[in-house]
Amino acid sequence: DVKVTQSSRYLVKRTGEKVFLECVQDMDHENMFWYRQDPGLGLRLIYFSYDVKMKEKGDIPEGYSVSREKKERFSLILESASTNQTSMYLCASRYGGNYGYTFGSGTRLTVV
Amino acid sequence: LAKTTQPISMDSYEGQEVNITCSHNNIATNDYITWYQQFPSQGPRFIIQGYKTKVTNEVASLFIPADRKSSTLSLPRVSLSDTAVYYCLVALGNGAGNMLTFGGGTRLMVKP
Structure with missing residues (x-):
């Protein structure tokens, strides 16, 4: 099975800090994605790479x-974390085209 | 940008069949339809994918009419553990299909 690993499940950072969220996949997928998920807003795409x-x-x-x-x-890098970036961050990878995504377990980031 | 439309929530009882319909009026010729399941504090998990007519796997069935403007995910004999959010996803965006946008999902509650 493809595995997508996010380095942290939970993070707490202070406003203004630079934050790094890491994601690694083990199946040589071309495409990788970062989403954030907030209650009532579903998954929103931040960046992707092909x-x-x-x-x-x-x-x-x-x-x-x-x-x-x-x-x-x-x-994924938050150059200067702000409280409105408190969210669940999900990394995903995909082989390409119309193949399905494989998601990581998510990182719940809290910015205080 | 075209989008998918799903019911916000559905309730069901154990043992019943559940059908969740997704509208995607602007689906492109080469787009596939994919459904994902998400439990709290986890990343979405691939359930099933189809292009037209009917697809069935060990978890679910996917029905797609000839015009492909909608699709229905069918979960046979649901159990309490099927309580989750279900996302319908259609390859939208650029021609390479690399940027996919998730809709709001359907929150399914299975009751005893």
Whole structure:
């Protein structure tokens, strides 16, 4: 089975901190994604990447950046965390085209 | 940007068949329809995918009419453990199908 691993299940950070959320997949998938999920808003796409060093903005990229230096790893960066970035963050990977996603277990980030 | 529309919530009882319908009026010719299941504090999990007519696996069936403007996920004989949020996903966005947008999902509550 494809496995998508997010480095932390729970994180608490202070306002203004730089935050790194790490995601690793083990099946050589080309496409990787970062979503955030908030009550009543469903999953919203932040950024995605279809190849190493490639990135595309999703629906809500403001306040975030990403890094994909290796195919298996896709990092989400909060340059200066704010309280409105408190959320569940989900990483996903996919082989390509119309193949299904595999999601990680999520990181629940609280910014205080 | 086209979107999917699902009921916000549904209730059912153990042992019943549950049908959740998703509307996707602007589905493109090459788009597939995929359904995911999400439990609290976990990432969504792939359930089933189809292009047209009917698809069945060990978990569910997916019915897609000829015009493909809607699809119905059918869960036979649900149990309490099927209580979850179910997302209908259609490949939207650019031609490569890399950027997929999730709708709000349907919260299914199975009662004893």
